[in-house]
Amino acid sequence: MTRTVYLNGDYLPETEAKVSIFDRGFLMADGVYEVTSVLGGKLVDFAGHVKRLQRSLDELEIRNPLTEAEWLEVHRQLVARNGIDEGMVYLQVTRGNPGDRDFAFPPEDTPPTVVLFTQAKAGLADNPAAKTGWRVISVPDIRWGRRDIKTVQLLYPSMGKMMAKKAGVDDAWFTEDGFVTEGTSNNAYIVKGNRIITRALSNDILHGITRAAVLRFAREAQMEVEERSFTIDEAKQADEAFITSASAFVMPVVQVDGAALGTGKPGHVATRLREIYLEEMRKAAV
Known part of the structure; x- marks a missing residue:
């Protein structure tokens, strides 16, 4: 089954999601991430992960592209669309695609790249x-x-x-x-x-x-x-x-x-x- 993923505002089949080769996450590891577990189809300690995400973004001076409510909606949409009962939702925010490679940060209005996907992990809570x-x-x-x-x-x-x-x-x-x-x-x-x-x-x-x-x-x-x-x-x-x-x-x-x-x-x-x-x-x- 092809997963539905989230990329820059769109829900797409994973086979259709593309990120530029000039994205700074790819070229510079210039980005942050979070992983939220899912138990019983619900998100575990979501507020804590969103708070830490904001801290990481602030430390790297990357603009947070979504509000907490929007992050929650995207997470819930992916859990529902992919039928996740136990598993994880991975999110990544990078400084985006400046159009070429440069050590200097791109202009502040460069849109961050936002990626989310799910991983089903049956038996996550009952790990042997x-x-x-x-x-x-x-x-x-x-x-x-x-x-x-x-x-x-x-x-x-x-x-x-x-x-x-x-x-x-x-x-x-x-x-x-x-x-x-x-x-x-x-x-x-x-x-x-x-x-x-x-x-x-x-x-x-x-x-x-x-x-x-x-x-x-x-x-x-x-x-x-x-x-x-x-x-x-x-x-x-x-x-x-x-x-x-x-x-x-x-x-x-x-x-x-x-x-x-x-x-x-x-x-x-x-x-x-x-x-x-x-x-x-x-x-x-x-």
């Missing part, structure tokens, strides 16, 4: 990996210094995923100056007793929408949250660990650089937070 947990390796973090902006500059995270795949594990955690920053496409956490430890927000990591919700739920459940950096050695000594992202939700981590954590199985904190997150987000989905 949540019952077995992920294994991760550590790799040096050599990305640029503004990781808080959700840009389309994803080459090194993609390479990190491939490093993990070649190592026969599920993901990689980036490390810088001896400390874990984040996963290739997720925020990272360790658990010691009833204390959840995760790196504090800064330009060094993405300000995860799922991260914000999960930490809020953790505090409401009387779990202690400590926002600070941790090392790989500290992670190896933790009782358990997990990651959060818009598509993985809360995913237990059971092994770091070959060292099993706790019992080597998903811990109760990660398991419980996943349950709470899915329950609350299903109720709040739009």
